[in-house]
Structures are given as structure tokens and as C-alpha cells.
Amino acid sequence: MNSKYLSLYGDIVSKIEEGTFPTNSKLPSESSFMEEYDISRDTVRKSLQLLEQNGYIHKIKGKGSFVLDFSKFNFPVAGLISYKEMVEKLNLHSKTIIHKLELETPDSNMAKLLDLTDDGKVWRVFRIRQINGKKIILDKDYFKSEFVSNLTKEICEDSIYGYIEKELGLQIGFSNKEITVEPCSEEDKQLLDIEDFDMVAVVKSTVHLIDGSLFQYSESRHRPDKFKFTDFARRTW
Amino acid sequence: MNSKYLSLYGDIVSKIEEGTFPTNSKLPSESSFMEEYDISRDTVRKSLQLLEQNGYIHKIKGKGSFVLDFSKFNFPVAGLISYKEMVEKLNLHSKTIIHKLELETPDSNMAKLLDLTDDGKVWRVFRIRQINGKKIILDKDYFKSEFVSNLTKEICEDSIYGYIEKELGLQIGFSNKEITVEPCSEEDKQLLDIEDFDMVAVVKSTVHLIDGSLFQYSESRHRPDKFKFTDFARRTW
């Protein structure tokens, strides 16, 4: 993780977030980054490309690179981020309640979702996320035991992703997400402070490791009034 | 739009979509693309990077590039795509009803959303999208008249984006989206076949041109049972 372009990327992100490079201002040119960091132009361009991809800046031919307004879409559920990272970033008062934690043989539906052909087992983890005293989110996660052999209540209360990445040394690669709005199930009503709502926002996703292998399926059910998802998109040709 | 890397990108996309490069198969190596197209390695890498960004392939160091399973997330609302493009891609039976089309002075709220300081005018376009005979989506679009001076019923029924890009020669650059779930408004109930639902899925977005200027705000209100949004995300460091 110590490549030159990533460290330049990190520096620029910090400077944008702390205001050294303010919103709408022009970033230093590629050539000035070349001099300042004593690296080649291509390496600078790689950093800027990452910044552009992630919505930090916008480049205009002949003019320069400009810092985009982040405040308009600063909610980081877009992309791949864990609940714990989100809570920390947003400074939320939150509590996680472990409702279920068991290693089981998956039913045929789950076996299909996780591409399980043999008789592998699956960890089923149900967690309730309480924010400001209200039970708002029900997270239902399923992990292949082939990758995650052991899970404890402590790990689930802290951060499963942290455990997977730091302890097990697995690297998360990419995920597919699908957002829908569904009627409340009985389970939702029992486990969440659902009030009078009769629908929930549902985020279903499959998560893959960096070598492409599918290792998790999850379903995150949100009380509709507390749900927000943001996305940054570029037109591709 | 005729760069070498884009044309290689297009070729590979076609071959993936028509099955010449099947799901989960290994793509030819970078060096074989170099030979076949007689281009440098960096140019090949640029194409592959675009493919990876858009979720077509996944690269693994030491092994190769692999075609991802597209069928799992083939709904292209993610990213920037117009309603017309979507309908065509999915072969939907659809009809657009123009409910409102007027050039007006924006109220203070809209002026703020569109970053309007002077006394510029705004096109307000409300369209109802009917799919398989049911009114499912209410699209409320606001365009700065500074960029779009004239709009007609015909243009709105066809594709405003098509008009903007092809006739006006403006290039769409990027957008911020926010998805929430809100209670039905009276307007929703009147204009849509809302049935018994009392909530709608709402996608709010601002759209910028390639030079960074903000030119559109829009709010798309969907009957909740017909709403689906998909997203492909990579872990970035």
C-alpha cells in the first residue's frame, strides 16, 4: 500500500478534507506535483485519476483540476464501507445488538446466492443497529465458513470487516448492491422500532474478495425514514 | 471519441455481451492485446482499467483478467443513463406523459439547488412514466435556461438528454444522486397509479456538464414496489 501514487492521493484527500485545497478551487497542475513530489507525470496522473473516480475532483482539459463540492454528498454508504466505518465517520451514537450468530448448513436458496456447490457451511449473523436509542437497521449477513472459520460475539459487536481484513488477512475486492423497497416482514416488526411504517428499504449485496471469490451475501433492512444512499456517477462512453 | 483505448474497450464490451468472452472466462493477456491491436501496453491497460471500473472484468495479479457475471446486476439505473436508454435496453413497454412544461422564475429553494445567483430562468418539466399500462414514475426535472434555451413537447416525449447532447452539443459530465424513501405527496397520489402504497422511492440528483457547470436538478419519484437500483462498488484504499 506504499506506492507513490497512493501516497500522493492520500495527501491530496487530506488537504481537500481539511480545507487546504478548498471547494471549487483549482488544484496545482500536474507538473507542479511532479516537481514537488519528484515523481513522473504518469504517476501524478494516476493519483488524480483516482481522485476523479472517487468524486473529489473534476478535470477540465486546458484549464486544470478543480475540487468538487463534497458537502453535498458526503454520506459514505455509497461504495464499499462497513457500518463501523460509517458510524465513525459520521460520529453517530450507535449500538449493535447481536440477535443471532450461528454456523449452519445453508438452505438451497442461500446455497445458490453464495454459489455453494459442495456441503460447505455458512455463518449466519443477524445484527440490530441502534442509533440514538432507536432500532433502525437489521443487518442479516451470511459468510462462507470456508473463508471465515470462526466468529465470536465480540468480533460481531466490533467489526467483522475489520476482523476479516486485519486478523484473517483477506482482502475485500468488490461488491454488487441492489436497493429496493419492500413490505415489512414480521421479523422487521419484531426486531426494529418500526413505528407505523409498513415498508423497509432493503440493500442486498454480494461481496467478493480481491481474488474474485464470493464470500458473503448480506441483506440490510432499514427503517424507511432513516434511509439515505448517495452515489456519484460519471458519464462513460 | 476515436482513441485507441476506447475502441479496444468497445470491442471487448461487445465480445463480452455477445458471449465471445464468456462469464468467468479468462481474457487474453495484456501482451496478446498489444500484438493483436498493435498498441502499447499502457494503452491496453487503459482499456482494461475502464472495463474494471465499469464492472465488466476483474484483474488478478499473476493470474489474469476475468469476465464478471453481468447477469446478476444488469439493471443499468446505476451510473448515468437516461430513462429512454434504460427503456430501450430493457425492452419495456413504456409511454411518457408530459404533465407540465414551462419556463419560469425559480423560487428561492430551486435557485439554491441550481446555484442560481442572478435572475436566470428555469425550465420545469414534469413527466409521468407509464410502464405496462401503469403510471409508475413521476420525473420532475429543472433545467437552467442558460444552457437549454428551448424545450418542446416533442423533445420531452422523446429524450431531453438526446436533444441536449446531439442537438445542443452539450456534454454530460457527472452527477450526484441521493436515494431516499418518502411519504407519498398529494401530487404523487394524483399523478401516479399509486394503489395502496403510502411511500415512494425518491432519487434526487444534480447533473453537471463536462466543464463542471451545474445545469440540472431532478427528482424522480417511483412507486416503491417497482423501484430497483443497482450499484457496483470496489474497495478503494
Place this chain on the structure above:
DNA sequence: TAGTGGTCTAGACCACCGT
């Protein structure tokens, strides 16, 4: 060991923007 993708360089030419 051979093949693959990942990082980095130095240099070239082009297109676009402002003065």
C-alpha cells in the same frame, strides 16, 4: 522458471484554454 498484472519513468505529440 515463464507468464501475468502492478508500478514507474522519460519523452513525445495533441487539443483545449486563456492572455
Place this chain on the structure above:
DNA sequence: CGGTGGTCTAGACCACTAT
């Protein structure tokens, strides 16, 4: 015109995977 970003090249070295 000088400054900016966009494309492309040829070559280098490295890290990882397979056999």
C-alpha cells in the same frame, strides 16, 4: 502564445501465480 490536461510509446523492474 504558454499552460493545461489527454493520448501514446518503449522500456524497466517488481510481485504474484502457476508448473
